[in-house]
Amino acid sequence: MGPVYRIASVTDPAAHELLAEYFGMRAAGFDPAAGVYQTVFPDPARFTPPAGVFLLVEDAAGALVGCGGIRMLSPVRAEVKHLYLREAVRGRGWGRMLLRELEGRARGLGATEAVLDTNVALAAAGSLYRSSGYLEIAPYNENPNATTWFRKELGGS
Numbered sequence: 001m002g003p004v005y006r007i008a009s010v011t012d013p014a015a016h017e018l019l020a021e022y023f024g025m026r027a028a029g030f031d032p033a034a035g036v037y038q039t040v041f042p043d044p045a046r047f048t049p050p051a052g053v054f055l056l057v058e059d060a061a062g063a064l065v066g067c068g069g070i071r072m073l074s075p076v077r078a079e080v081k082h083l084y085l086r087e088a089v090r091g092r093g094w095g096r097m098l099l100r101e102l103e104g105r106a107r108g109l110g111a112t113e114a115v116l117d118t119n120v121a122l123a124a125a126g127s128l129y130r131s132s133g134y135l136e137i138a139p140y141n142e143n144p145n146a147t148t149w150f151r152k153e154l155g156g157s
Helices: 013-028 094-108 123-131
Strands: 004-007 052-058 064-072 077-085 113-118 135-137 148-153
Touching: 013 052, 013 064, 013 077, 052 077, 052 094, 064 094, 077 094, 094 113, 094 123, 113 123, 123 148
Parallel strands: 077 113
Antiparallel strands: 004 052, 052 064, 064 077, 113 148, 135 148
16 A cells, blocks of 8 residues: 655644654765755745645554655746655655655646755665656755755646
8 A cells, every 4th residue: 555645734743753854864964075964944834835735644554654845936836845755665666656746736736847956965866856757957046955956847647
């Protein structure tokens, strides 16, 4: 059985727990030569419709296993943020399913394109994005934690 998605506020205790875990993992794997990883918890208003949406991911038993969000940068451009799955469910294709779900939510908010940023240290994430149709682009933001930026046209599927 696949993942179950639940809309939540980024201030929900379960969302905060996952985000803190995600930021901790990112900080632990951050290249010290690049400086210090900068943790910024998301602004709840940016992840509340129609500005965006934040999803919690649960397994069939209801256990919390991940999260991800979409925030609109313009009426047609959505940004994928904080896509994270716990180790217990990695390797099952759930990252791809979550990404597709987020893209669908972005289309529902009016987006015709999605962008995201990541870090070269997150090789699996980069591979997921490339194999999901994202193409590298020039930086569209000034995220000090990012080394790679991607864009994808959001078609009908």
